[in-house]
Amino acid sequence: MKTCPNCGAQTVDEAKFCESCGFNLEQNNAGAQQAQPVNNPNPQGAPQNGPVPTQMQPAVAPQFNGYQQYQTFNPNDHTKEFDARDIADNKFFAAFAYLFGILGIIVALLINNSPFTRFHAKQAVKIEICSVIVLIPLIIPFLGWFISGACFLALIVIRIIAFVNVIGGKAMDVPLISEIGFMKG
Incomplete structure (x- = not known):
């Protein structure tokens, strides 16, 4: 042996x-x-201080250098539908729609005829419609005030997320609001 x-x-x-x-x-x-x-000095069954057999060594995860990674599909991301030049030229006007509410939407639609700006103007309209709907619980004293306040805070966070997407050059549907049935499309 x-x-x-x-x-x-x-x-x-x-x-x-x-x-x-x-x-x-x-x-x-x-x-x-x-x-x-x-x-x-070590009997047959005693552990040895030498190198560890390969069966006992921890397995290293395979690295796929040079291979293309699987791309996940995000149905809310519409960035590839727009021209890169259009996105670069109209980020500023698309951001107006989120910053200034109704006035920003009007400015974004009147300044130029960009599909990227129109997409974000539609998303800003969805946010404005939700802002009006959130006013309804204000009729109820105390509980309605807290519900409306929490919803307004959520809308502010959604508006900030949408603004960051515009500045990043992404055309993504507004989170939460785009999942409401009558707001799709």
């Missing part, structure tokens, strides 16, 4: 490679006999 100098596993004499780690035993045929000491 041969002993693998790499992992210490026992292999048959005729083996060219170690069955455990795949080490080439042909290169170190003479060195393998010298590598095993005559007086082995």
Whole structure:
């Protein structure tokens, strides 16, 4: 029986490679006999301080360098439907729609005839419609005031998210509002 100098596993004499780690035993045929000491201080079942066999080593996750990663599809992202030049030229006007409410929507639609600006003007109209709907619970004292206040805070956060998307050059549907049935489209 041969002993693998790499992992210490026992292999048959005729083996060219170690069955455990795949080490080439042909290169170190003479060195393998010298590598095993005559007086082995560790008995057969005792742990050794040498290299850890490959079966016990932690598996490393494969890295896919040079391979294309799987792209997830986001149905709310409409950025690819618009020309990159149109997006770059009209970010400023599309941001008007979110910053100034109804006045910003009118300015965004009148300044130029850009599909990117029109998309964001439609999204801003959805936010404005929700702002009007949120006024309805104000009729109810105390509870309605808290509900409307929380909804107005949510609309402010949604408006900020939409503004950041415009500045980033993305044409994404407004979160939460675009999922409401009558607001789709």
